[in-house]
Amino acid sequence: MFENAPIGIAVADLDGRFVEVNRALCELLGYSEEQLLLTTVQAVTHPHDVGDFLAGTRELLLGEASRFQSEQRYLHADGHLGWALVSVSLLRDSSRRPLHYVLGIDDISASQxxxxxxxxxxxxxxxxxxxxxxxxxxxxxxxxxxxxxxxxxxxxxxxxxxxxxxxxxxxxxxxxxxxxxxxxxxxxxxxxxxxxxxxxxxxxxxxxxxxxxxxxxxxxxxxxxxxxxxxxxxxxxxxxxxxxxxxxxxxxxxxxxxxxxxxxxxxxxxxxxxxxxxxRALQESATLIRGVLDNVADGIITTDERGLIEFFNRAAQRLFGYSLAEVHGQDAKILMAEPYRDDFVSHLSNYLRPGKAPVSISGSRELWGQRQDGSTFPMEFRASEMLLGGERRFVGILHDISEQRAQKDALEYQTLHDTLTGLPNRTLFNDRLRQGIAIAHRERKPLVLLIMDMDRFKEVNDSLGHHIGDLLLQQVALRLAATLRQSDTVARLGGDEFAVLPAGGTDLHGGSQAATKILHALEQPFVVNGRNIDVGASIGIALYPEHGEEADTLMRHADVAMYVAKRTKRGSAVYAPHHDEHTAAHLALIGELRHAVGHDELLLYYQPTVALASRRTIGVEALLRWRHPKHGLTLPDQFIPAAEETELIQPLARWVLHQGLSQLRRWADAGLDIGLSVNLSAWNLHDPDIPDMTSDLLDSFGVEPARLTLEITESGIMAHSAIETVTRLSALGVGLSIDDFGTGYSSLAYLKRLPVNEIKIDKSFIIGMTEDSASASIVRPIIELGHNMGLQVVAEGVENRETWDRLVTLGCDLAQGNYMCPPIPAADLTRWLRESSWGRP
Structure with a gap:
């Protein structure tokens, strides 16, 4: 156990000299066992931390503690510094005389x-x-x-x-x-x-x-x-x-x-x-103060010790709508909106109370200002004081942050609402569903859930184009909202799938009535761009608690019922356990896919990822394809959903990782030093074995973990049950990327706590950004958000030079798209890497 322990373990004498060390410690410090046995703990500890280590050992020798633990820096053999969690205990003989120190040394360099x-x-x-x-x-x-x-x-x-x-x-x-x-x-x-x-x-x-x-x-x-x-x-x-x-x-x-x-x-x-x-300029001359303050962009006010306004610069006049004459001698609190006035008065009093020592500029705080016309606005407020003519003065610096707040609110709104229809998206709907279940459980009331999928919508997209399809979905959303009660939640889950959560207390009968109303409302043809379009819908109904006590279970069962309604063409169906049986066609697809995994029918295409700064390829994304014996080259969206319903999604993930890392090894041996990105299904994150499998494959092919990035959709990484798997994957050292960012339902506050390194902006925003100002206005804050969170930002779907140049201007980091190179087989990509101007030098 000592030799094979996953963390560094050592035995040292009372002078700190190593007596015995395990392999993990040698690897951590970069020394051989023979080298370590010739040195001391102090020699491999950062000089700033040696004192703390010796103080801890003295406590052990004096019997004041049985063990001590500290975070301290170590010196690697190659000269770099690392951090370790060091645990030290004292080994004594049968007479209680100190013999040796036993040290456990766990590397925490990355997290620290x-x-x-x-x-x-x-x-x-x-x-x-x-x-x-x-x-x-x-x-x-x-x-x-x-x-x-x-x-x-x-x-x-x-x-x-x-x-x-x-x-x-x-x-x-x-x-x-x-x-x-x-x-x-x-x-x-x-x-x-x-x-x-x-x-x-x-x-x-x-x-x-x-x-x-x-x-x-x-x-x-x-x-x-x-x-x-x-x-x-x-x-x-x-x-x-x-x-x-x-x-x-x-x-x-x-x-x-x-x-x-x-x-x-x-x-x-x-x-x-x-x-x-x-x-300093303010202290020199009151005249200079007025000249300087009147020419700065932010609003600046000064008050006397009673809080009465003495100076009000031009920017402040524009900000609040008052002239200097109108506010001179007035209490400064008239500029603050309720309920911030009391806070402002308290803040001002604290600064200017008699006998208080002078202070520097305070940290900023966010308050709401009130203009002369009564309108309010958010502002950043900083306070300081100065001496003028021997008297103390309060100086307030006010900056209008309406635009920043609007951008923040807009981005938050976008994370909770569907950009096409304005309806709540999956994250908001799931939140309301969970809240509804909690209330229903507490009040012992029923709760009904409806999942709706449009009929014939694919025909509209294929024959009339996606633009008409989008306009149709917008009209469907408006008709749903007009049909249902204001207290009901209507959401678009994605594509042509909608969900309805009637107000709490609605039973199965009420849910069936709501479904009938929706179907009746959709019978009237839609008029889109002068065309009459006739579509219907299939609705699945599930009831809490009979059909499930968890949100995911209810969603799944309502979805099953919806497919039953679609298959039977009944319009709506209530979930029943026997509905879970798959159709013959569905079972056939699963059987063919199972055969494909074991009979060399799968292959990988690769698409380069190019750094916008250097215009050079830094990595590739592995994209799964199926050489179907009847249907030819098949894209993953036609068979991955079936795999996710069975145990096949796990061997598929292993196959992709195995093939991708094997190819990455061959490229590395050929002198092509690039990284690899692999997509994981949300269902893979429920597999507790995926981190160990990934680690084994990395070791098998001798690939550094940092060369591998795992791409996970927003919905997948946000699932509560996925957090442990994501954390373990991150601990391996592999990169984690949020795929199709902007289309899911991630919480910004939640994202900050996740160990992700990268976000990929969904191509739907990138493709339209040069022609659609709305798309461009979404891309810019996403890039800024990613950088503010310390994340790398990748743009998918770069199809032309104009889009590339725009992304360079916005400061995006990486890009993928047909403008540089479409997905191609490994052999073709190898030639491309060596011959293309986008390839590595």
Missing amino acids: RNERLRAVTFAVTRRLGEDVDEDGAYRSILQGLCEDLGWDVGQLWICDGDEELHLRDSWYASSPESAEAARVNLEAGTLRGFDLPGRVLADRAPLWIVDIAKDPSLAAVVGASLHGAFGFPILNAAKATGAVTFYSREILQPDKRLLTIVADIGSQIGQFIERKRAE
Whole structure:
């Protein structure tokens, strides 16, 4: 058990020297067993964490604890830093004399690093708000970033009026090497363009240097004991006004996630510097204050200690509709909407109460303002104070966030409503269904569910086109809403499938009556673009609790009943257990598919994924095809639903992963270093064996987990029962992508907690974005949302150069589509990768 344990385990003597180590620890630290037995625990522990480790062992020796546990950094043999959860206990002999330490060392580098990086931006915001003066803020930020991110030296450089960089502040760890290196840099004073700060400032972009020793111009300025270096610009709007640089005694490889967050940190510091400069200007002259404040974009007000308005800049006048004369001497609370007035008055009183020490600008808060005409609007509010003529003044900075709020609300609305019909979508409907079941259970009342599928709708799409089909669905939605009660929930689940949840307390008779009303309403032909279109519907009915006590069960049984109604052409049908029997045709399809899995009738096509920045292929998506002996090449949407109803979906997933990883191995051996994306069905996520199967296949083909990305639909990843499987897959190190993003029903708050790396914007939005402003208005916030959540964004369905260029402008990361390459067999793709300008160099 010791040797085969999944985590690092070691026995060390009382001086910390390793006595025995297992294979997992050797792999974690990058040393052989012989090498580790010649060193100590302290030697492989980060110097900043050695003190905590020794303090814990002293407690064990003194009998103050039987075991201690801590998160600490370790030093890998190749020089990089990692995080581990270290558990230490003391082994004693029969006389209770200490013999050895027993250590359990579990690698938590990825989760610890991600958590620390997420906290870094918030910590910078907090420190900028807490520190009264600039020196305190800069020192606090440098120390925090060094300690949080593991750097030995931190420096902040600011441009003076002549655009020359000067060292504003620095922080270094308490070690002689770091102190000497910092002293050398301090003496450098003004730096030239070839130094790290100068390069960062010139490029206005982050710069990472793995080893300073390999850069002679930089090594001449920086102490010889330092190796890794990193810097990012301080930005105010688009202008670079300084740089923040870090140095480490270790050789460090670039941290891509760190590089993604420093732009926001640099912007925060730049804004703070600019605010401090503005504050100094405010202190110098009341005339200067008026001139400056009247020319800024945000509304600014000043009040005396009683809260009476003294100054009201032009932006504030435009924002609230008052002139300065109309508000001068008025209580500032007239600008706040209820119920925010009391909060504002309390906030103002706290700032200006007698004897309170001066404070810097507060953190922002969101309030609602009230205009002169009584209308209200959301605004971001920041407060500070200043001394003017020896008297204290309150300064409020007000920024209208109506547009941002509207975008946020619109995106939230889109996640809960169908974009075509405006009806609730699957997520909102499922939520209301679960709420309805909970209420019905509590009140012991029935609950009825209706699932409706349009008849002859495919004929409309095939003969008249999808545009007419969409217009028809919009009219169907309007007719349903007009037919049913306002208290009933009507939703579009997707395609031509709708769902109805009558108000609570409706029994089976009431549900049947609702179905009859719907069918009667749909008898009247629809007039679409001057055409009379006659369609019907098939409705399945399921009743709580007789037909199921869970939402998923009710949905499934109502769906079964709907297919019975469609097959029997009765219009509607109530679920009965015998309905679960499959039709002969359905069973035949399942049998043919089972035969296909074992008789080489399946194959994979591949479609490249291209980085918009480099115009080079970084990976491919594996797409399943079926060489049906009668029907020819068959697309997955014609047989995957049948597989999902049986146990076939699991061997299908294994086959695709096996074939895809096998091909990826062959490409790697041929010098084509790319990644692979594989689609998983939502049903695969209910299989507890899928993570182990994936891990075994990765090991079998010698593929790094990071090379594999698993694509899961929004509905699949949001299922509660899928969370454990998704978490285990993420723990393997594979990437997770949300496929067809924007068409499902994901909760933004919920997505933030999921271990996903990527979202793929559904091609329905991408294909129409160059001609349809509505699609473009959806794509932009989705890209911004993905980046704000630290996710990579992929656009599907790029069919032309215009769409490509638009995505580049919007800052999208990756793209797929026929413009670059359609799905093709592996052999054809191999030639394409070597010959196409989109292929890898």
